[in-house]
Amino acid sequence: MFQSKIAGIGHYVPETVVTNDELSNFMDTSDEWIQERTGIKERRFGSRFKETTTTMGAAAAKIAIKKAGITAQEVDFIIFATLSGDYYFPGCGVLVQRELGITEQEVGALDIRNQCSGFLYGISVADQFIKTGMYKNILLIGAEMHSMGLDLTTRGRDVSVIFGDGAGAVILQPTQEEGKGILTTKLHSNGMYAEKLALLNPGSHGGYHLNKMGIEQDLGYSDAKYGDVFVSQKMLDDGHLYPNMEGKFVFKMAVKKFPEVIMEALATAKLTPADIDVLVPHQANLRISQFIQKILKLRDDQVVNNIQKYGNTTAASVPIALSEAVESGQVKSGDLVCLAAFGSGFTWGSALIRW
Numbered sequence: 001m002f003q004s005k006i007a008g009i010g011h012y013v014p015e016t017v018v019t020n021d022e023l024s025n026f027m028d029t030s031d032e033w034i035q036e037r038t039g040i041k042e043r044r045f046g047s048r049f050k051e052t053t054t055t056m057g058a059a060a061a062k063i064a065i066k067k068a069g070i071t072a073q074e075v076d077f078i079i080f081a082t083l084s085g086d087y088y089f090p091g092c093g094v095l096v097q098r099e100l101g102i103t104e105q106e107v108g109a110l111d112i113r114n115q116c117s118g119f120l121y122g123i124s125v126a127d128q129f130i131k132t133g134m135y136k137n138i139l140l141i142g143a144e145m146h147s148m149g150l151d152l153t154t155r156g157r158d159v160s161v162i163f164g165d166g167a168g169a170v171i172l173q174p175t176q177e178e179g180k181g182i183l184t185t186k187l188h189s190n191g192m193y194a195e196k197l198a199l200l201n202p203g204s205h206g207g208y209h210l211n212k213m214g215i216e217q218d219l220g221y222s223d224a225k226y227g228d229v230f231v232s233q234k235m236l237d238d239g240h241l242y243p244n245m246e247g248k249f250v251f252k253m254a255v256k257k258f259p260e261v262i263m264e265a266l267a268t269a270k271l272t273p274a275d276i277d278v279l280v281p282h283q284a285n286l287r288i289s290q291f292i293q294k295i296l297k298l299r300d301d302q303v304v305n306n307i308q309k310y311g312n313t314t315a316a317s318v319p320i321a322l323s324e325a326v327e328s329g330q331v332k333s334g335d336l337v338c339l340a341a342f343g344s345g346f347t348w349g350s351a352l353i354r355w
């Protein structure tokens with residue numbers, strides 16, 4: 001069995017900065033409310049006519065490929081994690097293959113729909129493929145173009161002030177270096193809470209799950225209202241083509257599951273929180289990261305937080321934060337790096353990497 005390592009990492013964020021004050025031009029919100037509850041000061045929004053989730057992913061991928069010292073042609077498998085794909089289908093995996101100009105190789109491309117924990121799921125999948133010797137240069141991307149799908153009115157303010165656009169990418173390779181690379185990954189989910197943070201339409205559910213769970217009234221849904229249509233003007237008018245989130249419930253689950261899944265990974269690797277050099281949590285809310293930091297008794301300089309600049313970039317948040325931490329020297333060779341994420345599904349996961 002081989003061990004896998006991150007051989008190259010890169011990130012890309014769009015140029016346009018959108019401050020909290022700018023958001024208050026579209027909706028009833030304030031810089032004070034957003035900073036106090038989330039820590040976010042600004043986020044980036046991609047350019048609608050020039051950028052997509054795929055192009056941002058490709059930009060991050062090019063950096064990761066260069067840093068790994070390989071060419072795009074040497075990538076032998078692609079994994080793309082996003083909830084905001086360019087198309088409903090096909091996924092961004094094949095689109096990024098085309099964008100990178102490597103269609104001739106006809107390598108496999110896999111799309112991951114695990115939202116905030118998508119990158120963690122991707123790392124774990126890549127790790128298994130590399131351990132067994134199946135692939136040698138896996139390109140894993142987490143990217144999001146949230147700004148195209150947010151309700152930027154007061155109706156959607158609880159969700160839309162949190163999210164931003166961006167992309168991060170890594171190249172995973174086998175390593176012979178004893179004790180280095182990915183030590184363990186842990187993945188979990190609980191579908192009981194699928195609708196607590198979700199974009200339900202367009203979809204093929206026809207109200208089925210909502211009725212079964214008895215929640216159609218809460219969300220203002222009913223079969224009579226939407227029938228069996230995939231998408232309608234009424235859904236748009238009612239704001240049901242935008243994500244919905246029960247923020248407080250998600251918050252409570254997150255602060256429980258983050259420490260749990262980190263401790264689980266540490267136990268497998270026979271390590272303790274005191275062994276962690278750097279924690280890179282999914283950038284969901286600065287208050288969540290601070291809570292985990294306290295539980296694990298980590299110093300400020302051991303926790304990577306960039307949500308202030310980018311907001312929550314979902315599948316892109318962990319690779320962007322890790323890429324910045326590597327670039328700034330916060331993550332150094334030999335460090336024990338812990339990655340963790342929690343989000344919609346609910347799905348969550350962790351990874352321990354000896355850098």
Ligand code: UT7
Nearest residue numbers: 029030033037116157158161247248250251254284285343
């Ligand atoms: O990455 C995926 C995982 N996601 C998360 O981890 C998110 C977890 N949840 C959260 O981060 C927090 O729940 C939020 C930041 C989303 C919301 O904070 P909260 O403290 O839970 O606020 P709330 O939703 O309970 O709303 C409190 C008040 C409400 O007003 P009333 O009913 O008290 O009068 C909201 O209408 O704040 C109001 N509100 C806002 N006010 C100004 C909600 N959104 C906004 C807003 N600006 N953007």
